[in-house]
Amino acid sequence: MIRFANILFFLFTFVLYSFSQIDEIWLESVYGNFNDTTSSALNYSPKEVDRFMKSHSLKPGEYLIGGYISSIFHESIDSVKIIIRVDQKIIDSFYTVNGLFSISLSEKGSIIDLSLSHPEYHQKDTSLLFPEASPTTLFLGLQPKYKILLRGRVYAGNMPLQGVAVKIRHAGSLYNLTTRGCYYDKEDYWNCLFDGMFKLNLIAEDPNDSVYINLTKTGMKPFSAGMTIHEYTGDIMHLKMKYESTLPVISYNSLNFKLSFPVFSLDDDWFVSLSYYRLLNTNRLKRIAYGIDVNTFITTVSVTHNTFRGLEPSTSDSSYISTFAGPSLLFWLIPPEKRLFSTYAGCTFAYNFNKPALVFQPFFGSRVFIDLNKAISLEIRYCEYKTDIIHYTFSPYGNAMRYEVESTFEKLHANLGIQIVF
Amino acid sequence: MKLLSAIFFLILLFGSCTPEEVIPENEKLIFTNSYPIKIPSYTFQDSDGETYSIRGDTSYQSAYPDTVNSLPALAWDSLGIRIITAAIFTDHLRVTGNRIVNTDDIIWQWHSGMETETGKEGFVKYSDGRSVINDSIDYDNLADSLDEGHYYWAVWGWGESGTRIWYSSRELEFYVLK
Numbered sequence: 208m209i210r211f212a213n214i215l216f217f218l219f220t221f222v223l224y225s226f227s228q229i230d231e232i233w234l235e236s237v238y239g240n241f242n243d244t245t246s247s248a249l250n251y252s253p254k255e256v257d258r259f260m261k262s263h264s265l266k267p268g269e270y271l272i273g274g275y276i277s278s279i280f281h282e283s284i285d286s287v288k289i290i291i292r293v294d295q296k297i298i299d300s301f302y303t304v305n306g307l308f309s310i311s312l313s314e315k316g317s318i319i320d321l322s323l324s325h326p327e328y329h330q331k332d333t334s335l336l337f338p339e340a341s342p343t344t345l346f347l348g349l350q351p352k353y354k355i356l357l358r359g360r361v362y363a364g365n366m367p368l369q370g371v372a373v374k375i376r377h378a379g380s381l382y383n384l385t386t387r388g389c390y391y392d393k394e395d396y397w398n399c400l401f402d403g404m405f406k407l408n409l410i411a412e413d414p415n416d417s418v419y420i421n422l423t424k425t426g427m428k429p430f431s432a433g434m435t436i437h438e439y440t441g442d443i444m445h446l447k448m449k450y451e452s453t454l455p456v457i458s459y460n461s462l463n464f465k466l467s468f469p470v471f472s473l474d475d476d477w478f479v480s481l482s483y484y485r486l487l488n489t490n491r492l493k494r495i496a497y498g499i500d501v502n503t504f505i506t507t508v509s510v511t512h513n514t515f516r517g518l519e520p521s522t523s524d525s526s527y528i529s530t531f532a533g534p535s536l537l538f539w540l541i542p543p544e545k546r547l548f549s550t551y552a553g554c555t556f557a558y559n560f561n562k563p564a565l566v567f568q569p570f571f572g573s574r575v576f577i578d579l580n581k582a583i584s585l586e587i588r589y590c591e592y593k594t595d596i597i598h599y600t601f602s603p604y605g606n607a608m609r610y611e612v613e614s615t616f617e618k619l620h621a622n623l624g625i626q627i628v629f
Numbered sequence: 630m631k632l633l634s635a636i637f638f639l640i641l642l643f644g645s646c647t648p649e650e651v652i653p654e655n656e657k658l659i660f661t662n663s664y665p666i667k668i669p670s671y672t673f674q675d676s677d678g679e680t681y682s683i684r685g686d687t688s689y690q691s692a693y694p695d696t697v698n699s700l701p702a703l704a705w706d707s708l709g710i711r712i713i714t715a716a717i718f719t720d721h722l723r724v725t726g727n728r729i730v731n732t733d734d735i736i737w738q739w740h741s742g743m744e745t746e747t748g749k750e751g752f753v754k755y756s757d758g759r760s761v762i763n764d765s766i767d768y769d770n771l772a773d774s775l776d777e778g779h780y781y782w783a784v785w786g787w788g789e790s791g792t793r794i795w796y797s798s799r800e801l802e803f804y805v806l807k
Contacts, residue, residue: 515741517741518742521712521787521790521791523791604729607791607793
């Protein structure tokens with residue numbers, strides 16, 4: 208039994224994992240900690256450097272040369288590559304460890320040349336006469352290059368845009384990045400703090416170096432921007448991409464929710480509609496869609512009747528809900544792949560559930576995409592249908608008597624809709 | 630989250646519709662499913678200056694009725710409603726399905742369409758109303774005075790739409806002594 212439960216649990220987790228948006232999960236182990244832009248610096252005092260030098264044991268006839276390499280801001284520089292030459296002859300090359308280095312030379316020369324290089328610092332070459340005594344302690348300073356943390360957030364309108372391909376060109380180098388999405392952080396919270404963001408550490412020799420940023424994403428117009436290193440203020444750049452005038456792919460299915468308020472109607476009606484359309488997949492003409500439409504009119508009707516002699520007639524309001532459902536045809540006058548103002552006309556052949564009959568609901572509308580798969584629509588719809596209206600006959604001795612009269616409604620209204628295409 | 634927001638919006642949208650008001654049952658009223666019209670104790674004088682007292686709701690189910698003259702005045706706590714009526718019956722009122730069934734027992738009636746300077750909703754003299762003959766109000770003639778005997782009266786009113794009884798009083802009894 209427990210084994211069976213385990214199998215079920217495994218299947219459940221497997222299905223959950225398969226359908227989760229795993230591509231949006233940001234793996235810290237792969238991408239590192241986005242927020243960590245600082246490093247801890249180890250600084251050594253001259254006494255500590257002396258102690259380091261004295262810790263070496265030398266054989267007779269050996270000369271010890273060592274020291275400490277720091278930046279002009281007195282920060283230790285790790286992994287500085289040092290090439291040491293004695294009388295123009297390369298003796299050795301090695302790296303500093305937390306800014307400390309040492310080498311023992313067995314043969315005496317006349318001049319020692321040291322070449323110091325590090326990708327984040329300007330190259331430094333220095334020379335010294337071969338020392339008479341050992342050890343020789345050197346304190347060297349490197350001048351850093353210009354280093355900026357280029358950060359930006361890409362938007363489509365006011366929405367951060369994830370998955371944008373970011374190409375940054377600088378000094379002959381091309382860096383390919385992608386804007387981030389939301390992700391589950393270490394504490395298992397859905398974190399959208401860096402949604403649509405990218406960052407890159409750039410090191411430049413010259414503050415007048417140019418940096419070019421190119422953004423591309425399917426369905427969006429390419430975006431390009433350029434600047435020099437010294438123009439960058441260090442703030443997060445806000446880069447806005449614009450949508451292409453057409454959708455990248457034609458979506459064949461659309462789900463629509465439409466709503467009309469009393470102010471949109473000639474008769475102060477409410478209207479709610481839910482519909483589904485599928486574009487006819489023909490090679491020649493992708494403009495005809497068929498689907499199903501379910502909608503409801505909620506209308507208020509006022510009837511008047513006389514009461515006592517000498518009194519003004521009374522008015523009674525009643526609300527009537529008329530529900531329709533049936534197949535619907537739609538023709539796109541302007542192609543549906545257009546993002547703005549794709550205009551359509553169509554007709555729903557609906558069954559009136561309240562007063563069994565078939566009714567026609569011709570409509571004409573237009574839609575505007577707010578992103579790549581969601582759109583808002585404005586539509587004008589006409590519907591003529593019959594329903595039984597309650598009238599009253601006043602009774603001086605109690606509640607009024609009710610009777611029903613069949614009435615024909617002619618409804619013309621505008622409605623607002625939300626569409627999801629897929 | 631977006632789906633939840635949409636559902637919340639729809640709940641707000643359709644939840645904002647006001648349900649029909651439910652009136653608590655009150656078995657003491659002539660229309661049990663209505664708000665009460667209270668009838669206070671009051672007095673009135675006839676043309677000879679004689680004063681008659683009506684005990685109002687306090688006389689309900691009393692062992693003896695109030696005694697009045699043949700032209701009694703009727704009074705109740707005014708509600709300020711537009712459609713209201715008061716009627717005198719020769720027998721107990723019988724109500725079935727929110728309608729008075731013994732309408733042929735009505736011999737006098739006043740309603741808010743008959744309002745005058747002296748007879749307004751809340752206090753009407755007998756002369757403000759009219760006799761009822763064969764379930765029909767005789768608007769053309771002054772009401773005939775009541776004969777000696779037991780009578781029953783009540784007041785009831787409608788909502789603004791005039792389709793449903795919203796207010797009613799208890800059934801009260803008086804005795805006309807000539």
